[in-house]
Amino acid sequence: MSTWHYLSVFVEHDGSHEYAMCEVYLDDAGLVDAWTASHQIAPSGHSAEELRADxxxxxxxxSYWRPIEFASLEVGMRLKVRASATPDG
Known part of the structure; x- marks a missing residue:
């Protein structure tokens, strides 16, 4: 099922890596189809409970996917799962 997910990404900043979260849209095959224009997004919700869920x-x-350089995201790529990851988190 195609859906949006969060992904840890990094960019080069002052000679080191700066990590943040972006959102990626995965198609029915689990391949990257789109992502947010910004490499830094913030959690949000219409209530404290929604914010907690986000x-x-x-x-x-x-904890599920390995971080990736933001500039290397491509349509059709498969994200790499962490070795210790499980589908339920």
Whole structure:
């Protein structure tokens, strides 16, 4: 099922890596189809409970996929799963 997910990405900043979260849209095959224009997005919600759920989803996705350089995202690429990741987080 195609859906949006959070992805840890990094950019080069002052000679080191700066990590942040972006959103990626995965198609039905699990391949990257689109992503946010910004490499830095913030959690949000219409209530404290929605904000908590958004933060929890960010953490789950952070522990599932390996970070990637933001500039290297491409349509059709498959994200790499962390070795210790499980589908349930």
């Amino acid at each position: 933060l929890e989803q960010m953490l789950d996705d952070l």
